[in-house]
Amino acid sequence: MDWLKCFVAVVNAGSLSAAAPEVHRSQSAVSMQLKKLESALGCQLLMRGPRQNQLTPDGQKLLGYARRMLDLHAEAQAAFHGKELTGRIRLGVPDDYAAKYLTPVLKRFAPNFASVEIELSCEQSTSLIPRIESGDLDLALVSREHPNQGTLLFHEPMVWVGSPQFEVWRRDPLPIAVYESESLAKRSAINSLALQGRRYKVVYNSSSLSGQLAAVESGLAVAVLTQCSVPSHLEILGGEQALGPLEPMAVSLYRSRASKDSAAVGSLYELLLKTLRTAAIAVPHQDVNDTLIDPT
Numbered sequence: 001m002d003w004l005k006c007f008v009a010v011v012n013a014g015s016l017s018a019a020a021p022e023v024h025r026s027q028s029a030v031s032m033q034l035k036k037l038e039s040a041l042g043c044q045l046l047m048r049g050p051r052q053n054q055l056t057p058d059g060q061k062l063l064g065y066a067r068r069m070l071d072l073h074a075e076a077q078a079a080f081h082g083k084e085l086t087g088r089i090r091l092g093v094p095d096d097y098a099a100k101y102l103t104p105v106l107k108r109f110a111p112n113f114a115s116v117e118i119e120l121s122c123e124q125s126t127s128l129i130p131r132i133e134s135g136d137l138d139l140a141l142v143s144r145e146h147p148n149q150g151t152l153l154f155h156e157p158m159v160w161v162g163s164p165q166f167e168v169w170r171r172d173p174l175p176i177a178v179y180e181s182e183s184l185a186k187r188s189a190i191n192s193l194a195l196q197g198r199r200y201k202v203v204y205n206s207s208s209l210s211g212q213l214a215a216v217e218s219g220l221a222v223a224v225l226t227q228c229s230v231p232s233h234l235e236i237l238g239g240e241q242a243l244g245p246l247e248p249m250a251v252s253l254y255r256s257r258a259s260k261d262s263a264a265v266g267s268l269y270e271l272l273l274k275t276l277r278t279a280a281i282a283v284p285h286q287d288v289n290d291t292l293i294d295p296t
Contacts, residue, residue, distance in 0.1 A: 001073055003037035004066045006030045007045065010053055011063060012107060021275065022104060074112045087264040088117040092128040092140035095209035096229035097156075097251070102141060105275050109268055116264045124207055126182040128254075135258035138265045141272070143184055143249040150254030153276045157227040158188055158246040160237035166219030169241040173199035177215035177223040180207050184249065189224040192244045251276075 009019035010030065020027045038045050045059035055063065093102050106118070121128070125142040129149055132140050144150055162169050174193065178186040193200045204215040212223045216234055224246060230236060237243050253272050259265040 001070070003033050003040070004070055006033035007037055007059075007062070008066050008070060010034065010046065011055065011059075013104070015053055016048075022108065024274075071111050084115055085113045085264045085267060086115045087262060088119060089262075089265050089268055090119045090121070090136070090138045091268070092121045092123060092131060092137045092142075094125055094128070094141070094143065095122050096226045097141050098122060100228040101251075101276055105268075105272055108275070109271055113264065113267065116268075118268075124179060124183060126180065126184075132254045132256045135256050138256050138259040138262065139269055139272070140254045141276075142252055142254050144252045144254070145184060150252035151273065152250060152252050153273070154251055155248040156251050157248050158185060158224055159227050159230060160189075160222055160241070160243045160246070161216055161225050161230055161234050162222040162237050162241070163216055163219055164235045168219055168222050169237055169243065173201040175203040175221040176200050177204035177206065177212050177221040178202055179212070180205070185224045185226075188246045192246050196242070196244045198242065198244075 005023055006019065006025070009022040010016060013019040013022060016027045016030050016034075020030050023030065025033070034046065041058070041062070043058040044056050045062060047054040047056055091102075109116075110118075121131075121137065125140075125144070128137065128140040128142050129144070131137040132142075132150075140150075141153075142150065143156070144152075160169075168175055176189060176193075178189060180186070190200070204211075204221050206212055206215065209225070209229055212225060213231065213234075215221045216223050222237065222243075226249060227236075238245075253269065253276070255265070255269055
């Protein structure tokens with residue numbers, strides 16, 4: 001089963017390095033598990049590349065069986081280790097964290113807890129945090145402003161982003177696209193420009209990631225985004241474009257007090273903690289007020 005778990009994780013993640021955190025093993029250990037599986041079957045399952053692994057015809061044949069065997073294995077474990085989890089989880093996440101951080105966790109959670117309904121809300125952290133505190137949401141992955149807002153997972157770098165087609169960063173005053181007035185990203189951008197003494201003009205407001213990207217791609221402005229959300233066709237800007245450094249976001253997992261008795265919420269909470277701490281990028285800094293214990 002461990003061989004199959006590693007095989008499916010590599011297929012889902014696309015590479016050994018990306019799959020390693022999913023199965024809580026080192027990259028070399030994942031590679032060894034795959035070699036054992038291939039040796040046992042007497043065939044090659046993956047074509048290894050520098051960044052991406054491609055399935056061979058034999059790998060494609062095995063994949064369907066592997067997924068079904070892992071699902072049945074999870075079913076058997078649930079049958080012998082307690083009753084099946086049921087219920088609803090109201091989960092919140094900003095757009096820019098959803099694909100990189102939330103999707104891999106849900107891929108692992110959903111097959112094991114098929115009777116749990118997940119209701120997902122994609123909003124900015126400034127909207128999600130009050131909903132957690134009021135009990136309108138059970139869990140949220142947020143950029144926090146205060147240490148009492150959930151359990152710290154990691155710090156996400158913030159970057160200036162522009163389109164190489166337009167080179168908007170050469171203009172004076174600098175046209176910028178920003179999130180809503182309470183956004184930490186907006187504050188970080190304006191503080192950075194103020195420290196430099198650089199003139200700027202807000203030309204575009206949007207509360208969504210897609211809105212920010214539209215402003216940058218169309219040449220209206222530069223924007224401040226989380227590094228994980230920057231598409232490859234846009235340029236990350238910095239000192240060469242006379243743009244100063246930005247404070248990283250403290251990303252935390254926030255659970256409502258109202259959900260403390262929900263076994264379903266507890267299971268997803270523990271999986272998110274384990275997975276995102278393991279896969280976390282190196283933390284640039286951590287102040288003494290940061291806590292790794294959930295105050296709820």
